[in-house]
Amino acid sequence: MDTGAPDRLYLVTNGRSRADDSFDLVTLVVSECEPASGMQSEHARILDLCRRPTAVVEIAAELGLPITVVRILLGDLLATGRITARHPRAARSVASLPDSALLQEVLHGLRNL
Numbered sequence: 001m002d003t004g005a006p007d008r009l010y011l012v013t014n015g016r017s018r019a020d021d022s023f024d025l026v027t028l029v030v031s032e033c034e035p036a037s038g039m040q041s042e043h044a045r046i047l048d049l050c051r052r053p054t055a056v057v058e059i060a061a062e063l064g065l066p067i068t069v070v071r072i073l074l075g076d077l078l079a080t081g082r083i084t085a086r087h088p089r090a091a092r093s094v095a096s097l098p099d100s101a102l103l104q105e106v107l108h109g110l111r112n113l
Contacts, residue, residue, distance in 0.1 A: 012042055012069055022078060022085055023071045025103045028053040030084050042073050043082075050083060057103050061110040 023029075030053050035044035042063060049062055060070040077083040 012040075012065070012073070018072075023056050023074050024087070025055065025057040025067065025100055026088055026098075027056050027085050028088060029056065029059065029074060030054075030086075031082065032084055033082050043077060046070075046073060046077060047082060057107050061107050064111065
């Protein structure tokens with residue numbers, strides 16, 4: 001299955017193209033519940049993946065979906081209280097976090113595995 005096909009991504013996001021600004025690449029996501037029957041498969045996979053704190057970039061790599069699509073799906077789960085999201089330690093300065101270009105390279109490398 002080609003998860004990158006535009007029509008597939010359109011269906012996964014119900015036609016939405018704007019992501020929730022609550023999530024950057026290093027935001028840690030934790031499931032607050034188990035997947036429910038009848039739930040969209042991508043939502044269920046996110047809940048399974050996030051039993052322990054998992055970064056948005058890792059979720060995208062595991063699902064094989066673009067970051068924007070994952071951020072839309074995470075916004076759905078956050079709005080229904082099925083996940084919590086937190087940024088890495090607030091005490092860390094933004095300058096000490098890896099830059100997005102490095103994280104994109106890591107994501108690309110993970111996809112090539």
